[in-house]
Amino acid sequence: MVPKPEEVTLDPETKTLDRANAENVLNPPDKNALETALRLKEAHGGTVTLISMGPPLFRKYLELCLGMGADRAILLSDRTFAGADTYPTSLTLAKGIQKLKTCDLVICGEESSDASTAQVPPGLAEWLDMSLVTFADEVAVHGNTVRARRTLGSSYEILEADMPAVVSVVVGSNEPRFPDFDRVEEAAGSDWVQVWAAADLGLKEEDIGLKGSYTIVHELVEGEPVERKREFLEGGMEEKVKALAKALEPFLEA
């Protein structure tokens, strides 16, 4: 889940992003990750477990994802998780995954649209000691390996990774299905969603949240504005077109 970008503010006191009042949406590449998981389940069987770290209100998004076809959901939720950078975030998620006992594939979105670091999938592979494929747009399972197409802009590579593996999926790589609303209703308030706190994961306060983060906000500064002329072209449409063509003229003879 990510906040809608235009609704996030900076808290000048704590110097952290204030996402509390922002409306949330499911992180777009995470939908593609879930669709990937559901297709693998259809092809090979198994169960799809959702795992997310966030406040209790995330539950309703997990219920929507259960409606898409996931089997169950774990919400890692604890006040002490707040303020985490990617280091304790990936640690907390990894502890949650380890508690599931069996897990062949961890499929994530390539990055979150709010912070855009793409650091959690590689971090998970480290904590879990799993193999890693990042930025995949096609994922298939063959025996004990996962075969994926990793995109690198217009270049790509085909990778084969031993399972268990962490795979991150790029946004737009498939067409996520719509939730089945009967199933969403069935999921609502049910025990398909479990909430685990720090204590359930055996995590100490100094390892998680703001305290467990290595990166610290030193200060918030106003970016130095670039000096621009800010010359507005006046008049009606015809005059604007002529003036614009004139403004472009010097660049025509490069």
Place this chain on the structure above:
Amino acid sequence: MNVPGELQADLYKGFWVYMEQEEGRLLPVGLELLGKGRELADEMGEVLTAVILGQDIAALGEEALRYGADEVLLADHPLLTGFNTDAYTKVMADIIEARKPNVLLMGATFNGRDLAGRLAVRLSTGLTAHVTRLEVDKESSLLLSAVPGFGGSILAVIKTEFGRPQMSTVSPGIFKPLEPDDVRRGKVERVDVRLRQSDIRCRVLEREVVPAEDIGSAERIIVAGMGTGGDMKLVDDLAAALHASTGVTRPLVDIGVAPREKQVGSTGVSLRSKLVVVLGASGASHFVAGLRDADTVIALNKDKEAPIFDESDVCVVGDIFEILPRLLEELEGKVMVV
């Protein structure tokens, strides 16, 4: 885990730049980081070291020296020919653990982000992504990495106090490489690579390298925002008329209209163009971070209050779909001399 108090920060010395190579060529972003690294390393009193992984890469070491490195570490090994996440992570982690650098900068490329994300956890340290400004804190000598905040022009300045190396990734085009100095000399050292086939759990079966268009160095560029509705025809026509390249804002990449390497902004490419024409982009801080080094910015937007106009030299309030067709007619008569 590294408990913060245990860190002996003064054991960590050296300012490192990881130089990514692809098919035996250094990527420009590494040279750009050496340029900025030169300035920061001098300020911190650190030696500037370029680290290069690959096979048969001796010439790349010489190139890094010309672009400002004091010394170069080469990890030359058949299993390092192309990027492999397991091999590269292991070798980098080994070198870092043995030599304990204070700072490590990397390009925010696909491979750079994969590698940096793993190293930060394996080495227990802080990593800041997509930095648009780098400075040294006068008091603490820590590296300060600024990233655009949400909305407005606020930058969040991030530091890593209790982890080493202090790590940041930077997108292509943010900093400038130095002029190469052909007489510059320095030490090039080959490091021991301890790597076995069994260290590799993820194998590359096939690789198709299509050289990416480097829009950052385009002289003239037309950048399309969501206001174009993803209709690239008009945009391409204008680009053709002006002999310009094309770029896009991030949402157009996300909906699949253009490949990632055409994205302008803090998580895309920074432009150094003489002329940038921005069509229907609102001017979000993450986007305009990519316009800072452009000479002239001309923006077209139907909303006269759009923040993009604060970042533009020539501001045209109007509808793209009305103005562009007329503009193309107007430009038709003017023959372009290239």
